């Protein structure tokens with residue numbers, strides 16, 4: 001397969017956004033359904049059910065849209081979807097609606113797994129880390145992106161290695177198999193300016209070592225806050241999810257960061273939203289309320 005040149009990427013049909021010199025593509029990391037209650041934590045159903053379609057089983061649709069960043073010097077994957085290692089029981093438990101198609105989507109862009117330079121998991125929950133590894137020819141889980149450096153916060157990796165009882169339900173060892181042994185692991189502490197355009201920063205909140213990603217290029221900017229902001233319905237600082245390990249931290253980070261990004265008219269990138277990939281933030285006259293002036297919609 002011939003590699004498409006940059007201008008051909010747009011013909012792939014994948015949602016995309018340009019931030020200066022950085023191109024962002026959203027890849028299908030699998031679609032699941034989860035109970036809507038925990039997805040809105042303390043928010044009463046009478047309020048959240050006005051915003052999302054809820055089934056008779058009380059479940060709502062959850063996308064897992066991994067991102068590919070093409071910078072002038074690097075190919076970067078942010079989060080990795082549910083992967084293809086789930087057992088039949090797990091697939092039933094998490095109501096998998098669409099399988100992991102991340103590799104097919106990459107192929108549509110003419111990009112192979114060994115062309116990826118960096119993988120940035122926002123955190124280690126299975127719905128973000130499932131695609132970090134895949135079964136090799138012997139059926140053993142091994143790094144999906146063989147040449148890439150996988151970047152974790154030290155605090156997060158410590159929980160991966162020694163999960164407490166609650167984290168263990170979502171941090172599955174097979175999602176990290178071979179990363180240390182293969183030399184693919186890069187552990188950081190706090191902020192890292194990864195490329196001139198891409199910065200990683202520690203947020204905490206959802207998990208102890210949860211990290212966000214900021215993109216700045218040619219005066220434009222975007223931010224990915226991972227599960228601190230799983231969907232457009234979580235913009236209100238108090239709309240947090242029950243899976244947050246430290247909800248008060250999530251509220252504080254959202255209150256501190258979101259108005260700032262909105263004043264700069266940054267793009268906010270989404271992983272779990274089923275309707276939009278990103279929204280361009282704007283600040284209300286109260287200098288607090290954040291809304292979107294325009295959005296990148298899903299197909």
Ligand SMILES: [Zn+2]
Nearest residue numbers: 125127128227
């Ligand atoms: Zn998640």
